Amino acid sequence: xxxxxxxxxxxxxxxxxxxxxxxxxxxxxxxxxxxxxxxxxxxxxxxxxxxxxxxxxxxxxxxxxxxxxxxxxxxxxxxxxxxxxxxxxxxxxxxxxxxxxxxxxxxxxxxxxxxxxxxxxxxxxxxxxxxxxxxxxxxxxxxxxxxxxxxxxxxxxxxxxxxxxxxxxxxxxxxxxxxxxxxxxxxxxxxxxxxxxxxxxxxx
Amino acid sequence: xxxxxxxxxxxxxxxxxxxxxxxxxxxxxxxxxxxxxxxxxxxxxxxxxxxxxxxxxxxxxxxxxxxxxxxxxxxxxxxxxxxxxxxxxxxxxxxxxxxxxxxxxxxxxxxxxxxxxxxxxxxxxxxxxxxxxxxxxxxxxxxxxxxxxxxxxxxxxxxxxxxxxxxxxxxxxxxxxxxxxxxxxxxxxxxxxxxxxxxxxxxxxxxxxxxxxxxxxxxxxxxxxxxxxxxxxxxxxxxxxxxxxxxxxxxxxxxxxxxxxxxxxxxxxxxxxxxxxxxxxxxxxxxxxxxxxxxxxxxxxxxxxxxxxxxxxxxxxxxxxxxxxxxxxxxxxxxxxxxxxxxxxxxxxxxxxxxxxxxxxxxxxxxxxxxxxxxxxxxxxxxxxxxxxxxxxxxxxxxxxxxxxxxxxxxxxxxxxxxxxxxxxxxxxxxxxxxxxxxxxxxxxxxxxxxxxxxx
Numbered sequence: 001x002x003x004x005x006x007x008x009x010x011x012x013x014x015x016x017x018x019x020x021x022x023x024x025x026x027x028x029x030x031x032x033x034x035x036x037x038x039x040x041x042x043x044x045x046x047x048x049x050x051x052x053x054x055x056x057x058x059x060x061x062x063x064x065x066x067x068x069x070x071x072x073x074x075x076x077x078x079x080x081x082x083x084x085x086x087x088x089x090x091x092x093x094x095x096x097x098x099x100x101x102x103x104x105x106x107x108x109x110x111x112x113x114x115x116x117x118x119x120x121x122x123x124x125x126x127x128x129x130x131x132x133x134x135x136x137x138x139x140x141x142x143x144x145x146x147x148x149x150x151x152x153x154x155x156x157x158x159x160x161x162x163x164x165x166x167x168x169x170x171x172x173x174x175x176x177x178x179x180x181x182x183x184x185x186x187x188x189x190x191x192x193x194x195x196x197x198x199x200x201x202x203x204x
Numbered sequence: 205x206x207x208x209x210x211x212x213x214x215x216x217x218x219x220x221x222x223x224x225x226x227x228x229x230x231x232x233x234x235x236x237x238x239x240x241x242x243x244x245x246x247x248x249x250x251x252x253x254x255x256x257x258x259x260x261x262x263x264x265x266x267x268x269x270x271x272x273x274x275x276x277x278x279x280x281x282x283x284x285x286x287x288x289x290x291x292x293x294x295x296x297x298x299x300x301x302x303x304x305x306x307x308x309x310x311x312x313x314x315x316x317x318x319x320x321x322x323x324x325x326x327x328x329x330x331x332x333x334x335x336x337x338x339x340x341x342x343x344x345x346x347x348x349x350x351x352x353x354x355x356x357x358x359x360x361x362x363x364x365x366x367x368x369x370x371x372x373x374x375x376x377x378x379x380x381x382x383x384x385x386x387x388x389x390x391x392x393x394x395x396x397x398x399x400x401x402x403x404x405x406x407x408x409x410x411x412x413x414x415x416x417x418x419x420x421x422x423x424x425x426x427x428x429x430x431x432x433x434x435x436x437x438x439x440x441x442x443x444x445x446x447x448x449x450x451x452x453x454x455x456x457x458x459x460x461x462x463x464x465x466x467x468x469x470x471x472x473x474x475x476x477x478x479x480x481x482x483x484x485x486x487x488x489x490x491x492x493x494x495x496x497x498x499x500x501x502x503x504x505x506x507x508x509x510x511x512x513x514x515x516x517x518x519x520x521x522x523x524x525x526x527x528x529x530x531x532x533x534x535x536x537x538x539x540x541x542x543x544x545x546x547x548x549x550x551x552x553x554x555x556x557x558x559x560x561x562x563x564x565x566x567x568x569x570x571x572x573x574x575x576x577x578x579x580x581x582x583x584x585x586x587x588x589x590x591x592x593x594x595x596x597x598x599x600x601x602x603x604x605x606x607x608x609x610x611x612x613x614x615x616x617x618x619x620x621x622x623x624x625x626x627x628x629x630x631x632x633x634x635x636x637x638x639x640x641x642x643x644x645x646x647x648x649x650x651x652x653x654x655x656x657x658x659x660x
Binding site: 010028116131191193194 | 264364381386
């Protein structure tokens with residue numbers, strides 16, 4: 001008998017009485033506004049900006065890039081380019097870029113699929129955050145988030161994942177910059193992934 | 205008590221300031237967990253829900269495993285099963301060999317610790333680099349992790365500075381956590397880029413969609429699984445949950461219970477391999493079906509490995525994780541060890557507890573940890589000392605005559621034997637404790653004398 005059949009047989013033998021699934025969870029009502037989201041993001045070490053009018057986002061992000069890395073490589077997704085316009089240090093992500101070729105990226109700019117007010121997380125769709133390594137390889141990550149894409153908590157986030165999101169190889173929630181507290185419990189930002197995370201709220 | 209356990213704890217107990225620092229660092233996590241629990245109005249109801257979700261998932265585990273297998277395969281992943289630790293090691297080694305992988309980056313996985321995967325791969329000439337900072341520290345120090353989510357919490361920054369100076373050529377005498385983290389980041393970034401394969405665990409697997417869920421604060425699992433072509437994920441069969449609605453409940457509890465964060469920095473839902481990549485999922489039993497068949501202890505499989513029971517445990521906080529001598533320390537380790545780890549020592553682990561119940565009070569999936577410890581104690585094999593001590597105890601406490609005789613005998617022998625009265629083979633529990641002063645006469649005698657004095 002294969003390990004598979006053996007394990008399944010053992011499991012079947014062990015689960016005589018099947019209990020019913022619980023009724024769906026009813027979360028407490030809470031706000032899904034940018035201020036609530038921004039407070040949680042800041043607590044997670046991220047930097048919220050805005051909400052801004054779409055027309056003002058380009059100038060603001062260009063200024064950030066100038067301060068961070070005047071000479072650095074800045075890549076933006078197609079959706080982010082649409083929002084930011086052409087006047088800025090950003091270049092499109094090279095089509096079919098090998099992830100290893102992105103190890104020198106200073107700033108990556110992507111659009112969030114949704115934002116979660118209860119915890120400051122932004123959902124990154126696999127069709128947008130491509131190649132997947134970009135969002136962790138870059139030194140600094142900027143996420144553009146339309147405020148209408150905010151949901152109150154994770155229950156709503158999972159119920160409202162974009163159509164086909166899980167037909168993609170990945171969907172990632174990012175809440176703040178990469179961090180660790182593995183040395184004596186002291187918090188350090190920038191363990192492996194982006195050292196800073198900025199989320200720009202955009203009102204349409 | 206377990207003599208071996210006592211011995212290890214006495215050796216490894218971080219004494220003096222290190223003990224206080226360990227206790228404080230670990231209990232700080234408990235305090236953050238409490239604050240997060242109080243701040244979240246849904247928290248207690250989420251725990252109830254999570255307990256029911258896991259009970260239902262474990263009751264339907266055969267169906268969920270088949271469903272997960274089908275969904276994951278549809279998404280392009282290959283699914284393997286491993287009955288025990290040896291089979292897991294063989295399957296992973298084969299997958300790496302077939303791909304010609306020599307350099308592997310690994311994200312934290314308690315299962316591969318439990319199954320001894322790293323030493324096996326290294327024996328076959330494969331370089332395995334643990335990438336979680338804490339795991340990397342203990343790997344460089346050639347020791348096992350001492351905490352489920354804070355693997356190097358037993359080490360001081362001075363220890364780690366000296367280790368990094370030797371291993372990573374960090375500046376001598378540098379003990380600043382930010383600069384030490386930066387040194388590890390630089391070293392590991394090169395290893396991520398050079399890796400042929402990634403090995404990870406998984407926090408959850410979703411049957412409905414075939415999705416693996418990886419949660420980290422560092423982003424190491426994301427770097428590891430997005431750079432090399434091959435990804436092998438190793439997980440216990442109990443990690444499968446029915447759907448995304450269940451996942452939402454468990455994720456809302458996980459980080460709050462572990463570190464007090466409302467969510468960890470990276471929560472990645474991986475469904476099938478990336479472009480041009482290869483994803484293998486190895487589902488491991490290694491004693492879990494045995495536990496599943498045991499109604500008294502089945503709920504221990506509901507554990508989501510948050511570490512909350514360690515952070516609150518008075519024994520763990522003072523003994524440190526290495527004292528347990530098994531991959532999973534603390535109350536959950538003691539509850540799982542008798543079923544998942546072989547050997548007489550594992551059966552004795554449930555005795556390393558005060559049974560104060562703090563672990564059960566913080567568990568996000570409401571496992572009755574301290575009650576299970578009592579049940580394991582009742583089932584533990586007993587040595588001749590305990591059998592005789594219990595028999596003598598039953599004689600002494602079984603009747604008034606026995607009680608008075610035993611008390612008189614005790615009071616007479618105590619001054620003659622001194623410390624040996626307590627530190628003898630039949631009284632192991634007293635070996636590390638001091639006796640109170642000799643009372644002179646029995647309580648009954650003193651009570652009777654007092655009553656006589658009070659009479660007019």
